[in-house]
Amino acid sequence: xxxxxxxxxxxxxxxxxxxxxxxxxxxxxxxxxxxxxxxxxxxxxxxxxxxxxxxxxxxxxxxxxxxxxxxxxxxxxxxxxxxxxxxxxxxxxxxxxxxxxxxxxxxxxxxxxxxxxxxxxxxxxxxxxxxxxxxxxxxxxxxxxxxxxxxxxxxxxxxxxxxxxxxx
Numbered sequence: 001x002x003x004x005x006x007x008x009x010x011x012x013x014x015x016x017x018x019x020x021x022x023x024x025x026x027x028x029x030x031x032x033x034x035x036x037x038x039x040x041x042x043x044x045x046x047x048x049x050x051x052x053x054x055x056x057x058x059x060x061x062x063x064x065x066x067x068x069x070x071x072x073x074x075x076x077x078x079x080x081x082x083x084x085x086x087x088x089x090x091x092x093x094x095x096x097x098x099x100x101x102x103x104x105x106x107x108x109x110x111x112x113x114x115x116x117x118x119x120x121x122x123x124x125x126x127x128x129x130x131x132x133x134x135x136x137x138x139x140x141x142x143x144x145x146x147x148x149x150x151x152x153x154x155x156x157x158x159x160x161x162x163x164x165x166x167x168x
Contacts, residue, residue: 005035029148029155030092030125045138045159047131051088055127057108060090061115088129091118123149 006016007025019025022036034054035043044050051060068082094115119126126147132140142159 005040027155028151029146029153031127031144031146031157032148032155043159044142046136047086047129047142048135050129050131050142050144052108055088055090055092058110059092059094059115060088060127060129061110061112063087063089084133086129086131086133088127088131089115089119090127090129091115091124092127093125094118120147120149125149 005019005022005025007013007019008016022032027033027036044054063086065085065087066082067085068080069084071077071080071082118124126149128145128147130141130143132142134140138159144157146155146157147153148155
């Protein structure tokens with residue numbers, strides 16, 4: 001599936017505009033550079049492909065977040081969605097961490113004690129990724145904020161298909 005890039009700058013743009021040239025659009029953050037350096041057919045379209053094929057192994061840590069899961073169930077709030085989401089923090093240019101004692105040798109997740117102090121350090125790009133538990137779906141949302149430490153810009157990216165509305 002080919003991916004189309006769109007830009008929307010809050011406070012300036014009323015609707016997303018198509019990006020035909022990522023270089024001209026000034027995408028200088030870590031993920032923006034990835035988009036510039038790769039054909040759009042190589043862009044990740046699933047959570048799994050982003051984590052296993054794009055972001056270097058042992059530079060990211062996952063966390064589970066429950067949307068609405070801590071609300072006590074009552075008939076009046078039965079319609080509130082209760083979803084599990086995954087949030088990933090990554091420092092993709094940091095040196096890969098070694099596996100903590102007891103972890104399998106083929107683990108691709110980093111040690112949180114390494115990633116946490118690296119995040120937002122001077123010169124350290126930092127990514128925040130939010131995705132659903134449907135790791136291989138090309139139709140559920142996948143969002144990323146990519147921090148560029150030199151300029152301090154935080155660029156937001158979202159994978160979505162025409163048939164999938166953005167999450168509210």
